Amino acid sequence: MAEYNPKDFELKWQKKWEKDKEFEAKDSSKKPKFFILDMFPYPSGDGLHVGHPRGYVGTDVIAHYMRMKGYNVLHPMGWDAFGLPAENYAIKTGIQPSISTEKNIKRFKEQMKSIGLSYDWSREINTSDPVYYKWTQWLFLLLFKKGLAYQEELPINWCPSCKTGLANEEVVAGKCERCGTEVTKKNIKQWVLKITDYAEKLLNDLDKLDWPEKIKEMQKNWIGKSEGADIDFQVKDSDLKIKVFTTRPDTIFGATFLVLAPEHKLVGEITTPEKSSEVKKYQEATKNKMDVERQLEEKEKTGVFTGAYAVNPANRKEIPIYIADYVLPYYGYGAIMAVPAHDERDFAFAKKYKLLIEKIELDKNIEQATKWLEKMGCAKKAINYKLRDWVFSRQRYWGEPIPLVFCEKCKEKIEKEDYKKGEFSKGELLNPGWIALSEKDLPLTLPKLEKYEPTGTGESPLAQAKDWVEITCPKCGGKAVRETNTMPQWAGSCWYFIRYTDPNNQEEISDKKLMKYWLPVDFYVGGAEHAVLHLLYSRFWIKVLYDEKIINFDEPFKKLITIGLILAPDGQKMSKSRGNVINPDDIIEKYGADSLRLYEMFMGPFDQPISWDTQGILGVYRFLEKVFNLSQNISEKTDSETKRLLNKTIKKVGEDIENQKFNTAIACMMEFINSAEKISLEDFKDFLKILSPFAPHLSEELYQSDKSIFKDNWPKYDKKLIIDSKIKIIVQINGRLRDTIEVESDSSEAEVKDMILQSEKVQKWIQEKKIKKVIFIKNKLINLVV
């Protein structure tokens, strides 16, 4: 007799599906569409580990299910291929990032194919491919021209020894990952996108989304809306005003000093000469202990008096102005009115520096206080967000070049206002001298370099490519230089799902009709680590595109599910350095792709983190073996109990897939196989259909048909068959289980009561006692209260 050996047929079916284009989506169809998407991976040099497929198999199960339910399914895959590791690898080996990336992609793709994932590979995209990033650049120009991009001097992590900027991941405990030198900050002109313009929409539209509450909550906190008032404080003996934001304008009478962030722009101007050196020292100290260090520190407040005073507009009292690093430069206006009687932090500061703590009787609520201050002309109702604008440039090589040039001549023209209306875009006027490339010059391709080392000035390695940098201005034909910073990895992933609808289009981001048909994404699956950055940035770009009428939807992902991380058997995160990575290739080699798929789904709830247990695979392998063995033992007719169980299983598996409860769907199929006795070929085929999304290879192999199992419809279950004729009823006395009896289904209360009163067990518990109450639930339970 034949034996279950997945190697005999898994590869065969993978090739056949590919040859038959079995899973390619049709751009027009009478069927309803369903766009199901995985977050695309960064193709690292390490290949896939068993954590990756969890999400991929989950979406694959749903994709197959929806196809069999009659949907036209778009299920694509691609590569988020720009990023730092490829660049670092190039520095070490001299190998072009494009070459190492290509190699990695090949490996990832082979691995994915060996799992039998039903991707439509004809739509594969790669963010580092000029055909793709042409449109990332085009989108950036759209934002730029709209005035949503501006330049600002911002600090980056800087290693004084390597003379290079560092990504946050390269800073370990405040030190450079490579050389161990203390990391400092360096100010660099950066491109910044005005995501804050969309803060309110991004916040409100969360309500429309079918996303996990947890993710919505995280975005809400990230956006961090608070309502209050802006209040101006006049600096004493000066024209200067200091603007603060407060959520408690009603406490203004208790404001006994002001505190500015050390980075506040007015600090230099207001500081008195005798305080100047002390203030400068404090500013310098703050600069060098930002971020990591600042957070690690005890919350002991420090600060310095500037020597200046401001006037409290409510009571005209003069109050001192301090600087302190507990006031953050990027929240509100980087300045607060300190109310020590009402705020713990202000209280601690006031105590330490012996400042006035004034208790106040609140005679106004927030609303009234704001109105009163507005009337006096010193305050305005205001809303503040924690959300900050998005720093969009990177001093890196391996990313999309920013398609802008800097032209001195155009800058002068704009500054002298010597230009015609419409000559410059909004973005060009906002950033004098910066000129957008014209659309026909896109893509602006990344030049190949010989050396990828940092420049030592903090500029991108691209600055070394003189031929590339020095060009003529597309506006005036004068001398100009290119922007040498590149875009962050998020740029390509902000909009990639759009490109799947029309991946080879040279004229447009995607055909309008195709976008209208396929978008938005119906079902999106990925790691919760992208809760704020990727998912928020993407929502932002989509809202801009919607406002520009390029697309007709304003949220990219209707439904989102997050996957739980797969941990190594030791409960730790899998990583090369820990040496605990489990490679799916080994699992497939030993047990086959179907077992890998099934185990990934069976381990536990889809959205919960879980440790890998290679032993556990045996269970699903044995199950598949039993399915195979049953196929070798088909009967003429299915016995009635098996028939009933099959119908129940069809119902349960369908419902479980729709709720992403893959583990219980599999458990239910196991129960069926464990107790199936006689089964006809027709019924066995129905079972194969519900198994096929999970174990496509074995299901196809056993299906015995001239067309693919996936061309067939999902089986229907017979409602009548699901009801058992005899039903076990739970018998309780005073709510405690004392017996169970079998009755005809739908037996009435009286019938059941008569039956159980004859039972010895029940009599024993009732004895002489009187039955006070009977609780009866049809087909389930009877409870006598005595």
Added chain:
RNA sequence: GCCGGGGUGGUGGAAUGGUUUACACGAUGGACUUAAAAUCCAUUGGGCGCAAGCCCAUGUGGGUUCGACUCCCACUCCCGGCACCA
């Protein structure tokens, strides 16, 4: 500190007001085998008992209910996120 999610056998987990522990792993015993692997059968929360059976158990304490893993209150521990946010 704040927000979110959790605590069920030796292990992963199932059950969202009605038989706690489905399904699976592991373990123990048995069959087959020269032997091992594989496979098959049985047992597998704890306690008492020869047995029928009874009692106890879903982090802790209380409450609601005929009946609570499930709902409510308080506490506790674990995991994830955010955090000097004015």
